[in-house]
Amino acid sequence: MSSSEVCNESVFSIFFRKNANALRNYLYYKFGNLSQAEDxxxxxxxxxxxxxxxxxLEKAKSYVYTIATNSSLNVITHEKVKLKYQKRNTQNVRIHENPEFLLEESQFKEKLLKAIEKLNETQRVAFLMHRIDGKKYSEIAEILNISVKAVEKRIHIALTELRKEFDYFK
Incomplete structure (x- = not known):
């Protein structure tokens, strides 16, 4: 009986460091709850x-994504999923920005969040993985277990839907 490479503490540790943040972000984008995603x-x-x-080891990534997705689905059964963004702890000094600009910026952010929430789950997840995490289409395809063409289509549709909300995105 041979032991899997995953049981080696250093291999597991490297695997964890390489994949934990991406898995957490994926769960956050998919289900909209950061603390739940972390847990x-x-x-x-x-x-x-x-x-x-x-x-x-070659199945470990798929294994943790499957376990995490199933666990998330169990936790949020019967709940409506709303995407929330974690406010970053950036203390930008905005002394020189006028109040009108700050109001417009705030309204734009609110409108953008609402528009992203309106996207269906498959479009929202692919779009945020690409735009927020900077993942390549091929990486997203591997994580979601779909083709690169399907990723392209999801992101294209997401952008089309967002453009409908914002005329000046065209």
Whole structure:
């Protein structure tokens, strides 16, 4: 009986550092709850560690994504999913910006968030993974287990829908 590479602490640690943030962001974009995404990400990696002998390294990424997605679906059953953004702790000094500009900026951000919330889940997830995480279409396709063409279509449709909300995006 041979032990899986995943059971090696240094291999597991490297795998965790390489994939944990991306998994957390994926869950956040998909389900809209940051603390839930963080908890479920941790749980998925704990389950991977507990089952490391049964999961080959090349299947580990798919394993944690599947565990995390299923756990998230169980947690949010019967809830309406709303996308929320975590406010970043950036203390921008805006002394020289006029109040009218600040109001317009605030209204624009609110309108953008509402427009992104209106996207269907598949479009929203692909769009945010590309635009926020900077993932390539091929990376998104691998994570979502779809073709690159499907990713392109989802992002194209998302942009089309967002353009409908904002005339000056054209």
């Amino acid at each position: 479920i990400t941790q749980d998925a990696f704990i389950k991977l560690w507990q089952n490391c002998a049964d999961v080959p």
